[in-house]
Amino acid sequence: MNYRKLLGFPQKWVAQLINNPMTWLGAAASLPFMGALTALAITQEQSLPQPAAPLAQQVTEQLSLPALPTAQASGLRYWRDEAVQRGDTIARLLNRLGVDDGEATRFIHASPLSRDLLKLRTGATLSVELNDQGELFGLRFLNDDENGEKVLVVIERNGNQWQASADAPEMxxxxxxxxxxxxxxxxxxxxxxxxxxxxxxxxxxxxxxxxxxxxxxxxxxxxxxxxxxxxxxxxxxxxxxxxxxxxxxxxxxxxxxxxxxxxxxxxxxxxxxxxxxGFTMQPVAARISSGFGMRFHPILRSLRMHEGVDYAAASGTPIAAPSDATVATVAQQSGYGNVVVLKHSNKLSTLYAHMSAFQPGLRTGDKVKAGDIIGFVGSTGRSTGPHLHMEVLIDGQPVDPATTALPVPxxxxxxxxxxxxxxxxxxxxxxxxxxxxxxxxxxx
Known part of the structure; x- marks a missing residue:
């Protein structure tokens, strides 16, 4: 049997149907009839009864939350840092942190530390030791004492007692x-x-x-x-x-x-x-026993900025001007004792402290040459023993004499x-x- 003829038969029949003019004439004549049937179907559909919308019912029910476990206090302590704002006191800052400890507040008001030490400076940081129940165990902050020395103020609870201290911080x-x-x-x-x-x-x-x-x-x-x-x-x-x-x-x-x-x-x-x-010479022929920078003060027992250098020289050793200068100051001061200040230029000055005596006849405004004697080593003022304290100031700012003015070996x-x-x-x-x-x- 020839299957190709069978496959080709429907294709030929469709082609003949399409090419026959009577086919298109019949299709055109049936268009009005098809439109009428469509309109009748739509009309009947619209006339049928529509199902009623379901009624919404609002139900309110009170639900109870499951019981939450009670948070257990861990007892752990932690430090919290708080920036000091303008007008802050210790009590006000603690209140802002939600700390209410009447015993600590009473101790701070009756603290053996001075009121100036307990004043908070704007921009400083107050560190507070707390636990997760808000109990206060201590606080600390940096401040300057009456001598301008940096100290660490610490108020802490030791057992049932509160204590306070202001010592040099470890840096x-x-x-x-x-x-x-x-x-x-x-x-x-x-x-x-x-x-x-x-x-x-x-x-x-x-x-x-x-x-x-x-x-x-x-x-x-x-x-x-x-x-x-x-x-x-x-x-x-x-x-x-x-x-x-x-x-x-x-x-x-x-x-x-x-x-x-x-x-x-x-x-x-x-x-x-x-x-x-540097200068042509040093003020005394001796070694530097204490350099420029932060030092632990042997008398005040606190950290301070050592704004000069100390020479280990015997009492009575002559002190010479290291360079030509004009005498700016010849005076006695509480901390430095007998002091002479020399002005070497518009911006550079040198200071010499703890003198036992001034050079006789030395007056403010005198001109001195390098090597001229201006005084003698001593231990006046706040001093542990005979030595010469020398400072170099640039526009009033203390700088290290060893790196800015003294002879460089x-x-x-x-x-x-x-x-x-x-x-x-x-x-x-x-x-x-x-x-x-x-x-x-x-x-x-």
Whole structure:
């Protein structure tokens, strides 16, 4: 049987039907009839009864929540830090934290600490020790005592008794990094980068023999690595500038700190040459027994900023002017005893304290030459024994005499080797900062 003929038969039949004129005539004649049927179907559908909409019923039922387990007190203590706002007192701040401890409040009002020590400074941080039931166990904050020394005020409960203390805090030294791309003035850019004023002043003096920071222009760059003294993350003071680099008009200037001993040091360039000439001589021929920076005061038994250097010299040792100057002050002061202040330029002054006596006839306004005697070593004022306390002030800001004014010694071969090892690491860090095309302000 030929199946191809069977498959082709319906196809031929459909083709013949389509091509037949009578087919199209019949389809046209049936159109009115189909329309009538459609209209009749729609009319009948509309006339049929529609089902009624279901009635909505509102049901209200009171449901009870399942019983929640009672939170169990863990007994754990934790510290909470709160920023001190303007007008805050300890009682007001505790109230804001939701702490209501009448016994602690009464103790604070009757505390053996002075009222000034218990005053909160705006912007400071009050740390409070609590538990999850809101019980108070202690609080602490940093403050300055009557001598301007940084102390840690602690009020804590020991058993059933409250006690208070104000002692020197234990600090740690960390390295702080700053890199500033100048758009306006160097002073403004450094201040905006939160570089402390004492660091800015020290930086200015490091490069003073080469150029002034005021000479820097937009596009120049300053990079710094300096020490910050912190207590539990809170900056208390600044230490030495360890490394500094200034790119001025495309030329690179560098400075690296080298510590001669535990109390003094100076700045040198990358080749180990001193950056500053310093005074022509020291005020006394003696070693520095206590350097510049934060020190533990032997009499006050608290931490204080030692704003100068101490020379271990015997009582009666003559004190010489280290450079030409004008006598600005010859006086007695409660803390420093007999004091002489010399003015060497419009911005640089030196102070000499604890003198046993002044040079006879020395008066304010006198001109002195380098080497002239201005007084004698003693132990007047607040002093543990005979020594000379010397300060260097730039525009009234105390700076390290060893790095800004005193004669800078050359490095011995062994010191030069140690200097090179330390400066290479700092130079690498400064180069990284130099290659960053933006300012860098590390979060301390």
């Amino acid at each position: 740690q030294t960390v390295q702080t990094v700053r890199s500033v791309l100048l758009k306006t003035s160097a002073t403004g850019a450094l201040a905006q980068a939160r570089v402390p004023v004492e660091v800015r002043t020290g930086l200015s003096e490091i490069f003073a023999d080469q150029f002034s920071l005021a000479d820097l222009r937009a596009g120049d760059k300053i990079s710094l690595v300096y020490e910050t003294l912190q207590y539990k993350g809170t900056p208390l003071a600044s230490g030495n500038i360890l490394g500094a680099e200034i790119v001025r008009s495309g030329k690179v200037y560098q400075a690296f700190y080298f510590e001669h001993d535990s109390e003094s040091g100076a700045y040198y360039d990358a080749a180990g040459k001193p950056l500053k000439k 050359g490095l011995t071969p062994s010191q030069r080797l140690a200097f090179r090892q330390g400066s290479v690491k700092l130079a690498a860090n400064l180069q990284l900062l130099r290659d960053i095309p933006v300012s860098v302000a590390q979060l301390d």
